[in-house]
Amino acid sequence: MSSSDTPIRVMLVADPGVAARRIKKIQEAFTAEAREVLADEVTVEIETRSVRIGPDGNLDIKAMGELDADHLDADAVLMLTEVPRHDEGRSVVAEIFAQSRTAIVSYPTLGVRSTKRRIREIFMDCLLQLLPDSHGPLQQQYSQRWNHWRPNGTGDGHRLFARSGTGDLRTILGMTVANAPFRTAPKLSGALAGASAVGAFGIFYYSIWQMADALSTARLLSIGVAAVLSMVIWLILTNRLWDRPTDHDLARVVWLYNGSTVLTLLIAVSVLYAALVVTILIGALIVIDPDFLADLIGTEISFINYLDIAWLSAAMGVVAGAVGSTFDSSMDIRRITHGQRESQRWYSEDELE
DSSP states (O other), rough: OOOSSSSSEEEEOOOOTTTHHHHHHHHHHHHHHHHHOOOOOOEEEEEEOOBOOOOSSSHHHHHHHHHHHHHTTTTTEEESSSOEEEEEEEEEEEETTTTTTTEESSSSOOOTTTOOHHHHHHHHHHHHSSSOOOGGGGGGGOTTTOOOOOOSSSSEEEEEOOTTTTHHHHHHHHHHHOOOOOOOGGGGGGHHHHHHHGGGGTTTTTHHHHHHHHSOHHHHHHHHHHHHHHHEEEHHHHHTOOOOSGGGGGGHHHHHHHHHHHHHHHHHHHHHHHHHHHHHHHHHHHHHHHHHHOOOOOOOOHHHHHHHHHHHHHHHHHHHHTTOOOOOHHHHHHHHHHHHHHHTOOOOOOOOO
C-alpha cells in the first residue's frame, strides 16, 4: 500500500545512443524494483537529451540545473551519460547533487560490466540518497562493495569513485562498448567491398597458394595483424579521428578518447577481416580443386591449406583496400567515437558570455 497520497516521480535522462537504449531496457524493471523497495507508488519517465561539455572536458554542471528547472515536479532526476567523468586523477562513476535532486551516472566508467542490473543498482543507490532520510536505511543493500561515496567538495552532494589503478582501463573499455564497435563494422561496407575485390585474386593465383603453404603459422598471423593495423591507422589519419589536447588539463580526457577510438577500430576492422577470411574461404573451397592444389604444392591437402590461402588473401585485400577505405558517410564518422560525438557538445567560455 502506498505510504503517501502523492506518488514519487522519477525522471531517467539519457544521452542519445547506447545510454538511451540501456535506459529504455531497464525502465520497467527499475520501476518495479523502486516500488518494491520504497513501498510506495513510483512513476518513472524517460527523456533523451545531451548535456554540454565545459572547457575542462567534463560535463557542464551548470547545465545540470537546467534538468532541475525542466523537472521541478520530479522528486529525483537520474542521468546516464556517455561522457567519461574524472576528478582527482580518478574516474567518477556517479555524482549526487542534493539541492537540484539530480544524480549523474557515467556509463563508460562502469566498464564492460555495464549490465542492466549494474545500472539499476547504481540508480537505486542514487535515488535513495536523493529521497528523504526516511529511506536511508534501505541504502545498505545497494551500497557498492568496491566503491565508496565521498563528499564532492561543494557540500552539495557526494561522488562515487572507481577503484584507483583500474579506473582508466575500465573507462576506456566502457567507452569502447558505448562506441558499439560491432555496429561500426557494417559502416565499413565500402572498404569491405574494395578489400574483397583485391582479396578474391588469391583464389585464382597459384603463387599465393604456394606462398600461403610456405609461410609458417606465426608469420601468417603477423601478416594478418599488420593488415588490420594498417587499415586502423589509415582510417584514423584520413578521418582525423586522433584528438590532440588543446592544453595540459585536457591531456587525460584526450587519452581516454584516443584509447577508445583505437580499440573500437581494432575490433571493427578485425570483424571486417574475419568476414573477409570466411568469404574468401568459401570461394576457395568452391573454386580450387583439392587434387590440383595438391599437385601444385606437392603435399597432402587439408582444410588448413584452404584457410591459409584465405587468410593471406584477406590480408592482401585489407592492405590494398586500406588506401581507399573510409566510412560510408560523414554521419558514421561522427557517431563512431566519443571524440567525434563529444566535439558537438563543446563550447568555449566566450560563448557563455
